[in-house]
Amino acid sequence: MGFSLYVHVPxxxxxxxxxxxxRVLHDPRTADATLSLIARVVRALPDGMRERPVATVFFGGGTPSCVPAAAIAAILDAVRQSLRLSPDAEISLEANPEDVTLDWIRAIRDAGVNRISCGVQSFTCAGPLGRRHTPQRAVEAVATLRAAGVDNLNLDLMFALPGQGPAELDRDLDALLALSPEHVSCYGLTLAPGTPLARDHAAGRFATPDDDAWNALYARLQDRLAAAGYGHYEISNWARPGYECRHNLRIWEGADYLGLGPAAVTRWKRWRWTEPVDPEEYVRRASGCAWPGEGPPPWAGQAEVVTATGADIETLLTGTRLLRGFDPARLAGRLEEACICDLRAKGLLWQTDGRIGLTRAGLPVADSVLDCLVAALRGPEERLE
Ligand code: SF4
Incomplete structure (x- = not known):
């Protein structure tokens, strides 16, 4: 019955x-207005939301560490005073290594944050990615977090970086493993259209790994993290036993989540909505505006009722990312058996009595497997609510 709360700090x-x-460039005045508003929205949530326990809270971004710790504390105070925050709630916050100081992390921990996700991305290639920190700064940030008592730490890494081969990936992994985080997130670089990196790539200024090289890097990542004692539980996430991210696991398993702040997405019962993306527009539209019921707030940017088709696709989307797979009963027989048999015959899916998931061979081609599964859902006209 509990739900998860996501706060977007853009x-x-x-x-x-x-x-x-x-995300937008940090402007302290807009950030202050946005975060104060989020705290006020928390205090005035509809009754139906205030009655359910909050199992996890996640401050993501953007860069939540670039705003004052007091602004994060004020939101958590509002959560404690106005909602039913579970006593053992996981409360995560994403931090940029450049922002980490002893005073800051002490204030953040005093506010109640008990899990830090630190965006290192690369120890060897941070410059081309436009990250602010040096490798040494990332190491110092982790030392500072540990000195302040952070005992549930995720480090974000990226792979398939410009010019990266196995040796360069090993150097990044050596540096990461030396810091012994409890959790590792590792995503392959995506060249999103319109970004400076994509333009440089199109202009031939650097090369990225082809499919075979990408698969080899991903396999190396799996092997090295497994050898270091990390369990692979989601396509891009590894953890020491007991340190899986509870917030993300709940969302991947289909729990309700409430997203607050510009561009935040909510899935609440049959509804899905997105807050206005631009922070100034968010503040303008939501300030002084009442939220009368459990449906989307009047200021929501986009809102829709999730159809049964949409829910099925989401089950497949998240279920194929989780190493423990998904329970096909959630699809109530709407997935054609022939497709599952075909993907199993190709060695891309495993199936037990109660679960279906991707094999090691299926993980690197998860998107294609997902496309096949979605195409094998029975016709949407049968499932629209
Ligand atoms: S990738 Fe960089 S610019 Fe984008 S949200 Fe994260 S810190 Fe901000």
């Missing part, structure tokens, strides 16, 4: 060369 001190996430 402000960044500098825009990374590969980034196409919802």
């Amino acid at each position: 402000f960044c001190e500098r825009i990374c060369t590969y980034c196409d996430f919802p």
Whole structure:
């Protein structure tokens, strides 16, 4: 019955060369107005939302570490005072290594944050990605987090970087493993259209790995993290036992989540909506505006009722990313058996009595497997609610 709360802090001190996430350059005045508003929205949520326990909270971005810790604390105070925050709630916050100081992390921990996700991305290739930190700064940031008592730490890494081969990936992994995080997220670089990095690539300024080389890097990542004691539980996520990200696992398993802040997405019962993307528009539209019921707030940017088809696709989307797969009963027989048999025969899917998931051979081609599964769903006209 509990739900998860996501707070989007879309402000960044500098825009990374590969980034196409919802973010803007940090302007303290707009950030202050946005975060104060989020705290006020929390205090005035509809009754139906206030009655359910909050199982996890996640501050993502953008760069939540570039705003004052007091603004994060004020939102968490509002959550504690106005909602039913579970006593053992996981409360995560994404941090840029450049922002980490002892005073900051102490204030963040005092506010109640008990999990930090630190965006290292690369120890050897941070410059071309437009990251602000040096490798040494990333190491110092982790030392500072540990000195302040952070004992649930994720480090974000990227692979398939410009010019990266197995030796360069090994150097990044050596540096990461030396810091012994409890959790590792590792995503392949995507060249999003319109980004500076994509333009440089199109202009021939650097090469990225082809499919075979990409698969070899991913396999190397799997092997090295497994050898270091990390369990692979989601296509891009590894953890020491007991340190899987509870927030993301709940969302991948289909739990309701409430997203607050510019561009945040909510899935609540049969509804899905997105907050206005631009922070100034978000503040303008949501300030002083009442939220009367459990449906989308009046200021929501986009809102829709999730159809049964949409819910099925989401089950497949998340279920194919989780190493433990998904329960086909959630699709109530709407997935054609022939497709599953075909993908199993190709060695891309495994199936047990109660679960279906991707094999090691299926993981690198997860998108194609997903396309096949979605195409094998029975016709949408049978499932529209
Ligand atoms: S810190 Fe994250 S959100 Fe901000 S510009 Fe870089 S990749 Fe984008």
